[in-house]
Amino acid sequence: MEILEELRPEGADEHPKAKHELLQSTVEIITGICGTVAEAKADLAGTLAEVAAAAERRGLGLMCAGTHPITDWQSQLISPKERYLQLVERMQWLARRLQIFGVHVHVGVRAPEKAIPIVNALCQYVPHFLALSASSPFWVGCDTGLASARAKVFESMPTAGLPYQLSGWDEFETYMETLISTNAIESVREVWWDIRPHPGFGTVELRICDGLPTLDEVGAVAALSQCLVEQFDTQLDRGYTLPTPPSWVLRENKWRAARYGLDADIVVDEKGTVRPVRQSILDLVEDLTPTAKRLECEQELADVERVLAVGASYQRQRAVAAASGGKLEPVVDSLLSEMRTGLPSDGPAGGWSGPVPGPADCSGGHAA
Structure with a gap:
């Protein structure tokens, strides 16, 4: 809420490309009409940088998953x-x-x-x-x-x-x-x-x-x-x-x-x-x-x-x-880091397909 209010241009109801979503913890970032994928990525990156800077001033980080x-x-x-x-x-x-x-x-x-x-x-x-x-x-x-x-x-x-x-x-x-x-x-x-x-x-x-x-x-x-x-x-x-x-x-x-x-x-x-x-x-x-x-x-x-x-x-x-x-x-x-630095150069190719050992059962509640 505070982030979007800070980014809202004077006289406008909201930022043209950073919007409210269902949850207050979520910011939706959109692009304008783009001719190429590279243009769309650059458009997203610009708005993302604005949101990230406003979040950082509040000691917050951004992630997407x-x-x-x-x-x-x-x-x-x-x-x-x-x-x-x-x-x-x-x-x-x-x-x-x-x-x-x-x-x-x-x-x-x-x-x-x-x-x-x-x-x-x-x-x-x-x-x-x-x-x-x-x-x-x-x-x-x-x-x-x-x-x-x-x-x-x-x-x-x-x-x-x-x-x-x-x-x-x-x-x-x-x-x-x-x-x-x-x-x-x-x-x-x-x-x-x-x-x-x-x-x-x-x-x-x-x-x-x-x-x-x-x-x-x-x-x-x-x-x-x-x-x-x-x-x-x-x-x-x-x-x-x-x-x-x-x-x-x-x-x-x-x-x-x-x-x-x-x-x-x-x-x-x-x-x-x-x-x-x-x-x-x-x-x-x-x-x-x-x-x-x-x-x-x-x-x-x-x-x-x-x-x-x-x-x-x-x-x-x-x-x-x-x-x-x-x-x-x-x-x-790791998700916070990837948002900042991009796709890693190596990873678990082949994948981990089974459940992670350690946490308690999935019947509800928070992680330990």
């Missing part, structure tokens, strides 16, 4: 904005426990009728994005055994999770109108699908990613997002019909990525063929490299391979916890 390893959602204060107060009143426990954090990427599309086919096609890459970004193995001081606990916490909201596979824009509008007319939602902003069209911005928004500790990782998922949307947009221009994967495959693959992260084997066809998601990500990067060159994000797309080499955040966090005898305070320190 899908969940905070040790804090309890029950101790968090809700931001005093009418939108959030109404959300908590309506959703109660489901909203109160949303001590989760994500990275959302908007990519522009060139025509409204393309949005739904692109959303449907992007869904097959939910496990790729989730495994790569997974950074929430811990919840209220215990190891959940998942790579992304955030994904499962957020799914509890009635309008969150995988999108419905709709036939086109007309069906999307009908669905939104029904939700609004029946008082299920007030606007499309309350439909928190993992991937959704955003009518106000003319974009497809990928919301599946956990919070990412470094700008390098943000850039990597942004490049992956931009290249995929551009590829699908171009294919539609050429008259192709984009794939609409079966819903059971999408649900199964999302679960596998949330549970096993980069060690997941994902289903790649209706016959039940499985393939390591790690290899699928590498192949996807290779396939998208020509598109990345045209979009001037080849370096950021290559950072996907850097993440695979040093380990996703959930793997790095577990490695720190294991080296600390199961203590999670050093994990928080």
Whole structure:
């Protein structure tokens, strides 16, 4: 609250790129409209520096991950904005426990009728994005055994999770109108699908990613997002019909990525063929490299391979916890450090997939 008030320009209601979120302990940082991933990273870095300086003056640090390893959602204060107060009143426990954090990427599309086919096609890459970004193995001081606990916490909201596979824009509008007319939602902003069209911005928004500790990782998922949307947009221009994967495959693959992260084997066809998601990500990067060159994000797309080499955040966090005898305070320190210094040059490639030894059971309470 104090930080955002300090950063608020005189005469303005709020900072243009640093915003309130549901919890008072959270600051949402956004960018303007950017032409390249590098421009978006620079935009984020500028606002992040402002927030970090204001936080430092108060003896506070910044971190970003899908969940905070040790804090309890029950101790968090809700931001005093009418939108959030109404959300908590309506959703109660489901909203109160949303001590989760994500990275959302908007990519522009060139025509409204393309949005739904692109959303449907992007869904097959939910496990790729989730495994790569997974950074929430811990919840209220215990190891959940998942790579992304955030994904499962957020799914509890009635309008969150995988999108419905709709036939086109007309069906999307009908669905939104029904939700609004029946008082299920007030606007499309309350439909928190993992991937959704955003009518106000003319974009497809990928919301599946956990919070990412470094700008390098943000850039990597942004490049992956931009290249995929551009590829699908171009294919539609050429008259192709984009794939609409079966819903059971999408649900199964999302679960596998949330549970096993980069060690997941994902289903790649209706016959039940499985393939390591790690290899699928590498192949996807290779396939998208020509598109990345045209979009001037080849370096950021290559950072996907850097993440695979040093380990996703959930793997790095577990490695720190294991080296600390199961203590999670050093994990928080490592996330603070990564926010300041960037993606580490080495890490637990191959990953730590089991629970961290040491902490007590996960039935509730705080870490020791």
